[in-house]
């Protein structure tokens with residue numbers, strides 16, 4: 001080993017050991033017990049069917065045992081790893097606590113201190129790429145542009161500067177979208193999509209944020225491929241705050257079923273230069289939701305959900321700054 005490389009290597013190890021010796025020994029497998037979490041938040045614990053329920057006056061957390069599903073204040077949050085039995089009780093990975101549950105409940109300790117001045121909205125697809133197309137020929141690229149325009153209007157009404165990656169029916173590569181966000185100095189990036197699935201019964205709304213390094217995404221259990229740290233991972237905790245704020249408001253306003261805050265390594269999330277989320281506003285492969293996607297009332301409701309979610313995040317940042 002070259003001397004300078006070796007010196008660098010050694011200082012790196014010392015730094016790591018200084019920050020968290022135990023994390024170095026077992027980075028992804030460290031767990032926290034649900035009883036520890038309940039104590040930390042002064043919550044009472046009970047069991048309801050397969051769920052451990054923890055509650056205090058303000059918040060409640062439900063964790064499904066042997067599952068990746070949890071709920072915070074009634075909104076579904078997918079964990080990177082299932083809740084498992086450990087040492088006589090139930091436990092989740094420390095990573096899911098520090099990059100999911102805790103940022104959602106104690107946002108002030110995790111959000112960036114810079115006031116968000118610029119929101120970039122990214123209507124998915126466009127031009128030669130129609131995105132999903134329903135049986136009644138509703139095009140994802142058109143529906144999401146209409147929703148994004150409505151989100152923009154709601155944010156601008158609150159004096160929040162907004163830019164869009166596209167305002168017309170043009171094709172953009174995925175890299176062009178995140179490059180644009182970086183170029184205009186985005187403080188938040190929200191990509192807007194509609195879903196499609198083989199089963200026409202699939203329905204509901206969901207919000208994705210970047211998967212933590214080394215973990216599997218919520219949509220591909222046990223996936224192979226590159227799980228290394230990406231640019232978007234520096235905002236892991238803030239992503240969870242933003243994603244949860246959007247998903248809770250989206251479920252409330254759209255009145256569709258809650259598919260949860262999920263994790264995926266979508267290109268626009270991987271390369272995001274700021275906290276980022278990708279929203280799926282309903283399934284074009286589901287006849288009922290396809291009809292909703294061309295209904296101006298539904299588009300408006302979804303746009304309200306997304307903009308209220310973004311405004312909720314901005315309020316949390318402003319509160320943390322005080």
Ligand SMILES: [Zn+2]
Pocket residue numbers: 124125131132140193194
């Ligand atoms: Zn899409």
